[in-house]
Amino acid sequence: MKYLTKIKDTEIVVEIERVDDHFQVQIDGDSYHAEMFQLDGAESYLFRINNEPHQIEITKKDHQYSVSYRGDNYLCHIEDERLARLRSSIKGSEQSQTEHVVSTPMPGLIVEINVAVGQEVRKGESLLTIEAMKMENEISAPEDAVVTEINVAEKQAVEMGQELLVLEYIE
């Protein structure tokens, strides 16, 4: 079976075949001897790839895997061939690539909103200030953009991951 993976902006096609007691994996013409063992924790695995052991924790959400490997975290989007073909056929209907939702990385209290709808902001410019654990934290623009929506108000308490505002990137 072929899988289309995407980590950050890199797409990698992984082909997996079961051979006797292990898996044969192909990437870009390179071949790997791979074995997989589930440890007793729900999300902990041991892989041996060409005799190299790798202990990882992995959680799945839809087509997105979150992998913890050697202290770092990675996000990997995955589709099998069939899904990838399906998706490419409807690609035209996707949402604008330039629209970007800014969510809060922490729960807290909105102290101040420093921008208004329609305002142009530079990359790194402060959008708003959140207080959490007695510290004020500034949320800044990831790219040059125009503010298209603001979904919170000053003094409002926000949950982790809540949408704060929407930006349209300037290309």
Add this chain to the structure above:
Amino acid sequence: MKYLTKIKDTEIVVEIERVDDHFQVQIDGDSYHAEMFQLDGAESYLFRINNEPHQIEITKKDHQYSVSYRGDNYLCHIEDERLARLRSSIKGSEQSQTEHVVSTPMPGLIVEINVAVGQEVRKGESLLTIEAMKMENEISAPEDAVVTEINVAEKQAVEMGQELLVLEYIE
């Protein structure tokens, strides 16, 4: 609700009543303020009894609880009032109290059987020898007894907990 507990040879009657946000527990006229919290591990609990916290691990098998508390293990047999009454009414039909099944505390190989059916043995006398992890381990009689059954043979491999032989204690 009243519960009849038995730890080793001691019977303790525990009466539990829910009061507001905690439990009121009575033993021998003494009263305890008790709270119970399940930690996320399946069998790990935190109890607070009169403000003293106790972390324990507990597993249930039929009416027998196995409790791990401060590094030690305890077995506790438990019945609620109703069951205890039921049991006392049929007590006459119980199995002989003097019959004792000797099981192996470890998996291994039977090296030698030192007794025969019908033989009288003294407390501490060797019954048989099991090899495990390259060590020979002797299984000895827990009390003065007569051997009434032998269920294994020399050179036989045994699983953990397997019945080895049956003794009848001499009173």
Add this chain to the structure above:
Amino acid sequence: MIKKVLIANRGEIAVRIIRACKESGIRTVAIFSDADVTSLHVRMAEEAYHVGPAPSAESYLYIGRIIDVAKKSGTDAIHPGYGFLAENPVFAKEVKAAGVIFIGPEADTIELLGDKMAARKRMIDAGVPVVPGSETKVDDIESASRFAGEIGYPVLIKAAAGGGGKGMRIVRKSEEMTAALRMAQNEARSAFGDERIYIEKYLERPRHIEIQIMADTHGNVVHLGERECSIQRRHQKVIEETPSPVVDDELRQRMGETAVRAAKASNYVNAGTVEFLLDQQKNFYFLEVNTRLQVEHPVTELVTGIDLAKEQIRVANGEKLSFTQESIRWNGAALECRIYAEDPDSEFMPSIGKITEYREPSGPGVRVDSGLDHFGQVSIYYDPLISKLCTWGNDRDEAISRMRRALAEYRIQGVKTVIPFHLLVMNHEKFIAGDLSTHFIGEELAQMQEQNPMAEDTMKKIAIFCAMVEQQHQNQVQNIHSDRNDKVKSAWKMKGRQRIA
């Protein structure tokens, strides 16, 4: 004789103090908020009492209720840990008034040293060198700007009641003064209930070097050498070590003697830390005294062999110090990495959540002081410090190589942590060379992260992991009934199935 100690704190420092008490044969009383009902410090104590809802102001800062618990439980002494009420003179005073021993300095000493401006004055009088700065509080833009103009930008705005970087702002140009002053005052008010701030000359690329002191009630004041805490983010320490790569015996002795002088000038008793900035010419300037056991005390314990928490209890008991200045031997080198639940890729934002997988490193030269286990969670209400990972080595290189090994062994799932950041630092050539300053993270972090793009090889491995797990999911759905009776052909395959199926 202290026989029962109440620990007016939570998290790793509560656990640390409980351990010290257990080793001293002392019974421990924990307190907890609604958020900590089943937390590790509660489970480790002999007694535990509820003191209120999750917000600190209603629980761990609620002086009356904590003193009630002390009385009800028959506590002989209270250890405040660090943070919360540790440097609150009112608490120290009320504890004493309740007939309970406060394990720390006298309330007057805490009050004096807690007021940064009063402390500065006292130190100037005692001949302790200080950074040029405002000797009185500055609360309006005009006087702040005027004073900053006099000593010259950059300047540092600091909370008079401050500590831990809260209410602190660097101002590099006069245009930034208005915004910085407002934010510093806001933070100071919210953190300390006291919005007074003052202004100091900002030293370029200084090192943060502090001296551990210990004083008993018999007039003995001893210093236990320095700690370098230059690696800071958001003005908070993340990596500490001893000895400092730039402090030699002569400088240690001079700074140590100055710290002892500072302690004597404030009638200091029990454990404390005198913080200094060291400039590039190795001039040192008094910064402040922390009137408590510090987060980073274990590195000093690792090189001196002295258990500071147990020594604190001895001193509170009225005993003499168990060592003298002459008997202290500094042995090897020790490092501490604070393991925060924060995302180093997102400006060290706290990462809140349940711990789903937890395994600490151990083995030679490793010490972990943690406040949670695999049943734990990082709460929104408190500091996101999971643990302190310390290593000891015969020399700094060995301590660093052990730290790398230990960081790589540490497994924490459920929240993001600063472990990847610490690994970058431990492999950074400037860090390895001991070329540190308080600007290290600001100057080096972005570059470190850029120079550490995900290796192609790592990316391929992640792709393989995910593709294989995905395939397993698909097969499980497809084959759940069909291949039960397959014969397994080798031990390998069998093992794989046992585990995977």
Add this chain to the structure above:
Amino acid sequence: MIKKVLIANRGEIAVRIIRACKESGIRTVAIFSDADVTSLHVRMAEEAYHVGPAPSAESYLYIGRIIDVAKKSGTDAIHPGYGFLAENPVFAKEVKAAGVIFIGPEADTIELLGDKMAARKRMIDAGVPVVPGSETKVDDIESASRFAGEIGYPVLIKAAAGGGGKGMRIVRKSEEMTAALRMAQNEARSAFGDERIYIEKYLERPRHIEIQIMADTHGNVVHLGERECSIQRRHQKVIEETPSPVVDDELRQRMGETAVRAAKASNYVNAGTVEFLLDQQKNFYFLEVNTRLQVEHPVTELVTGIDLAKEQIRVANGEKLSFTQESIRWNGAALECRIYAEDPDSEFMPSIGKITEYREPSGPGVRVDSGLDHFGQVSIYYDPLISKLCTWGNDRDEAISRMRRALAEYRIQGVKTVIPFHLLVMNHEKFIAGDLSTHFIGEELAQMQEQNPMAEDTMKKIAIFCAMVEQQHQNQVQNIHSDRNDKVKSAWKMKGRQRIA
């Protein structure tokens, strides 16, 4: 230059050596049997190769296959750990023949010292005091009984190829000789494939004191002081410490010099241990040399600060020792408790099973070397050693109080362990007084267990725990649908429900 090391072992010692390699920047190769596919030592290594089925003879003792893996993986050196092939001269020889460095002494030295009778002769020639005993092997009842009669009962039967108590039997009367000889021969054959045994005078209530030595290829031989290992069960050590409560500087120097002489007499290179018995008059007698890193090496590391496993690699690399006899400083006291999966209430029978809950102690002065984590299991095939728990203190009392604290913190579920036994010892007045002998457990254990009946208070608590859990089970069955919509009235109750429901 050694850049890649194969560890021909499993469990805690494999993990210990992997840690040493990682700290030295050396790549590690693990080997594993079918029983260890996902074991911790495999997960920690950079490479891992399967070497056979679970039984040791077909995997960890399979010399040919291990050497094949070494060649295939491009290994520079092999570390044998302890046990398995560590003291097998054939293995050392074949490793060398394959062009791979053996991290340990030369094969000739292993062979000489592995033959207990040849070693005795060599030591007598070198002027090292030995216990009176048979200078040749004894394999029939007649000669055994005759010799035992000559030196006088009690005598000790020992395997010529032995170690670790295997094949060892005390014989107190001539009537016991026949059975004891047969069992010793059986065990010796099964453990070492060599049934030769010999007989020694059995000393009454001796102490087991051993000296750690370290020798390089440049002729430097240094001793690192003693370890006392008198607390033994089934002739195997369970608790070790340094310094010994009865060894003073003068005796340490004499025993150290004797150990160095023993090492030189056998052309010793790398780490080794010279074991002695010390009688009540403080006479010491050579017992044997263990030609490997020992289980209990961490206590020496804790007081000297020297990492013996890393030093072994240096020596194997042809480097000089990083220290001299004069530079060694012994600092404080260290204890080791071996945490076996065994039931101390049932004659220390192994307890096999999956670990269901696992949390190691940590904090000040604690070191744990373990071979598994919460994904682990104790297997029937190998030694049931879960970990080694060590504590360090400024003095023995502090090390003991830390050990008590650490033992109480250690949480292991799924198998029985010797932790309750260790706690009894740590609270035993003879142990605290340092009044030890190799008969300690035999003489004191039964009494300790009797004097430690379950307290009435503990019994009541257990009853409450069980009754409350039982009630919860009953309520869950009864109320699973009925009280979903109940309003929770307090934070307390809510918390309880969140956790319990």
